Amino acid sequence: MLDDSLAVLRARWYLRNATSLGERVRLWGRPIVRNHGSLVIGQRACLVSGGLPIQLTTERDGKLEIGARTFMNYGCSIIATKLISIGPNCKLGMEVLMMDNDFHQIDPVERGARPASAPIVLEENVWLGARVIVVSGVTIGADSVVAAGSVVTRDIAPRSFAAGQPARVIRSVDD
Numbered sequence: 001m002l003d004d005s006l007a008v009l010r011a012r013w014y015l016r017n018a019t020s021l022g023e024r025v026r027l028w029g030r031p032i033v034r035n036h037g038s039l040v041i042g043q044r045a046c047l048v049s050g051g052l053p054i055q056l057t058t059e060r061d062g063k064l065e066i067g068a069r070t071f072m073n074y075g076c077s078i079i080a081t082k083l084i085s086i087g088p089n090c091k092l093g094m095e096v097l098m099m100d101n102d103f104h105q106i107d108p109v110e111r112g113a114r115p116a117s118a119p120i121v122l123e124e125n126v127w128l129g130a131r132v133i134v135v136s137g138v139t140i141g142a143d144s145v146v147a148a149g150s151v152v153t154r155d156i157a158p159r160s161f162a163a164g165q166p167a168r169v170i171r172s173v174d175d
């Protein structure tokens, strides 16, 4: 309980640059926060940032929303240039990576030109295993699970279990 109260205080201090911080957000360790846009963290979200820090970045027009009661483990790196919306009750394993912009182009001549951003949306109660990568423009439906080490390049319907590179739906979470 005491540790919980310290975690609430730690969140208030280390997440002080957030645009909005909900009630009883808890934090362990020190995150790296660069909020140049909008960073909204919902109530009772829980961030474990010991050892390998969590990195939360918003660019000037970028919005990052972390839903109420969502859990984020150490080493997660999230870069919002437009919109990354993580719903309530989600669970992000260690070293999850999400970027809503690819930053470079495949065309060698255009490589230095930044492509358009496309939002990433995690609906509620999504569980991403350790080291999952979600690329720009992807929506992962409510209650879905993505297995560790997967790379999500296409939308995933609600209540799916997906795995692999690229991630493919293997079954429903109800099977």
Ligand SMILES: CC(C)(COP(=O)(O)OP(=O)(O)OC[C@H]1O[C@@H](n2cnc3c(N)ncnc32)[C@H](O)[C@@H]1OP(=O)(O)O)[C@@H](O)C(=O)NCCC(=O)NCCS
Binding pocket: 073, 091, 092, 093, 094, 128, 129, 130, 131, 145, 146, 147, 148, 149, 150, 163, 164, 170
């Ligand atoms: C989500 C998870 C627990 C599911 O495991 P599971 O119940 O054993 O999965 P299943 O047995 O239903 O696997 C179904 C298929 O997906 C495959 N699969 C499971 N995990 C996979 C992965 N990470 N990458 C690729 N394929 C995977 C299995 O090989 C199996 O394929 P097969 O039928 O051809 O053999 C597991 O995939 C996982 O990611 N574990 C790590 C969780 C984690 O990162 N925790 C960190 C703290 S949040």
